[in-house]
Amino acid sequence: FLTTKNRPTPELQNRKWICDLVFLVDITNHLNSHNKTLQGKDLIILDLLARVKAFQLQAKKTPFFPRMAEHFLSDVHACEKEFLTFLTPFDVNTEEVAEHLKMEIIKLQCYDAFHGKFKLSTPLEFWRSVAATGTYPAPVRDSLQIATLFGSTYPCEQLFS
Template sequence: MLSRVCDLQQEIATFLRQKNLPGADHFSNPQWLARLALLTDITTHLNDLNVKLQGKNILSTDMYSHITAFEVKLRLWEAQLAAGQFMHFPRIAACAPDDVDLNTCVGVVTSLREEFAPRFTGVRPLAPGFKLFTSPFDFPVDEAPAPLQMELVELQCNDELKAKYRTASPLSFFRDLVLPFNKFPNYIEHVKRIVAMFGSTYCCEQLFFKNEIYKVLHSLPAK
């Protein structure tokens, strides 16, 4: 939506003036347009994340990976924007430097990061279990739960399974290759719990996107 507003700003301004509607003057205000560019770039990044979290084959482990990566990106963007570097914000980069308020740019990303992090605090303790699912052949045996340790040793020493795992995603590996339950009962139960977790990661939109980004948007001054 914001991308279309940026692309059609002259047409929108003309329409507002013809209809005697408020807001047309904003489109001749370079500082306001710079803030619009900032928010457009931010929402583009959020939309990209939202797309990654959708799909019937997206697991909780995938969600955690994408969320963790996005948090790292937010910290990177904070530092880069503070230094006046806009390589990941193309619409801001197209604005005149004097029209861009770096404090506003950093403040928006900081607010987003601070609102974002608490939404997933309940997921972070699950990280070791996720890693045990996604990287069973590299997971330190002594860090695994005791009931899984002997099974993990057997799994990691099985060269045939290890070779097959290298050419498949975790989901397809466990879906298409049924491990002998009598050899890996505890690990198979762990896999089942991870696969069934959360049902659908699409709920992330309800958790975050529709609430927090608009809170940040509406906190900015219109002038």
């Protein structure tokens, strides 16, 4: 087609260039698919981190994305203990919990009624129910801060659409 229009296309004759183009198309398609899983209603940062970790494992420790591994994932790993306290407050090792949370998490872990509530709800619903009681203010505050981190631009996009 381009030849009939007198448009030279030497790139299409170059096998290496074609291979690079095919790779770029494949990787762009893969990233687009991954990006779509990171969008949507009711996704919190922890949902997105789980998907990014799965992507990281699937991509064999991100060899094609060294900047992502270097910057984003190092930030994620730095916050991982805080996220675990939010996700699994009854399984978290209290020795690894931040000092300002330690005593309240220990007390929470000893309270069977909350343990039962946790098993029957999502982490977000659980922390809302704990907040409603007015007990354990430090872990409630930290958990709600984690829950309100914007995982995606979805809430902002919905506001303006």
